Amino acid sequence: MSLLSVRNISVSFGGIHALSDISFDVPEGVVWGLIGPNGAGKTTLVNILSGLIRPTAGSIAFDGHEDGPWSMSRAVEIGIARTFQQTRAFNGLTVRENLRVAAVAGAGHALDLGIARRLGLEDSLDRVAGELPYALLRRLGVALALSLKPRLILLDEPAVGLTADEIDRMGALIRSMTADGVTVLLIEHNVRFLMSIADRVSVLDRGRLLFEGTPAECQRNPQVIDVYLGRGGEDA
């Protein structure tokens, strides 16, 4: 049975169809990749799943909850967390306080400093988030999402702007999430990185679902190559 079931989701902004009739099913415990050119609707889809925006039509079911789409607080309550391309943290609070907000105020359980250790933030707990260097701020974003103890984590380009070593580290972290029973929906522009860790891949193009399959199938699919991978093979 699938953990997340997206049914016929459409959304339009002022007459422009950002997403048209999107349906897919994500089983539990996988890394599900989501790729597509700029403006394909990837972030819009993640915004809908996390309650940031409401779709024009369609329904979502998650982990036995059939009432989606839902509000942000409801999304957190039923176990969906997300990160952003630009980490949204509490810049005036320390890393420790940031994690407390997520764990205690948000999800309603005790602060788990094991998450800080997993993300290499244990030496930065008393630093103010607004003064963290870029890579640490990115990791704080992931730590905040994990502190909500989600069953599904939506990662919006976690590798962007990271060095090769940091990308390897992020990849290992994402794989370790699934080992802990957290399902991952991963938006990534870095195709090589995504293909190396995803179990399955969906390709979006101009608001439509173009393809769904394994990374190997994806890389051989003529349509995908045409709209996306084939354009000089660049990572964009």
Added chain:
Amino acid sequence: MLELLPQQLANGLALGSTYALVAMGLTLIFGVLLIPNFAHGELYMLGGFLTYAGVTAGLDFWLAAVLATVLVMGLGVLVDRITFKPLEQASGLSLMISALAMSIVLQQIATITWGTEPRTIPNPVPGILRTPFASLTYHKLLIIAVMVLGAVGLWAILNRTRLGLSIRAVSQNRDAALLMGIEMWKVRAATFAIGAAFGALAGALLGAAFPIYPTMGVIPVLKALVVLVLGGIGSIPGAILGGLLLGVAEVLIAGYISSELQDIGAFVILVAMLLVRPQGLFGRAQIER
């Protein structure tokens, strides 16, 4: 003249404590929700009137003051629902106009209910504490004590409770707080209730020494604005220190220069502060959102 200084400072701290009490509620609501709640002065006024109503109905002063505070807390939440919540997407100017409208509505309700004749409550703590340096009425000591307890209580709520953590998170970054699953309506209600409690407490206590009338909240809210500019808008320590500084400055100006200059002094301080350090003592410089 100088031998009067300890007495002047004591009087200034007592006056400043009332400013700090009013200002803490105002600055909490602005700091967390970016809402300029000018109707705060009317919550202060209703704290006084409802305490008066309770005492007139035969209740003990303390019980009346507590009941009045609880009622005004609920009213604070209602004021938010009616005055500010429908304007969530509107500009700061619309919020200010709406707040002023609510001030007038509440003043008129008080006028219809109790009339414009000033009312008084018998002082629950008569008497004077005399020390070699200064003498203070027990009433003034009570105000200082309630301000200190209020500040400690607020600190404890903000730093030691789950609700307080949510409030601080929203004040830091509302979008990020929502993403953490924090429910905005709870934070709004709690912030308005706590803010209103400070206004109501100040009104109840001041009503025991000064007349209670429908427009009694206008000047305290203007003074609280001066306090906010002094201490830094949105800063709780700033509201306390700014309130005490303003109280002491006013008493010193009245004592050593002229009592007619007392109120002018407050606003001269306001203008000077805006020129020299517009972000206030504890404020962070920031560009309007």
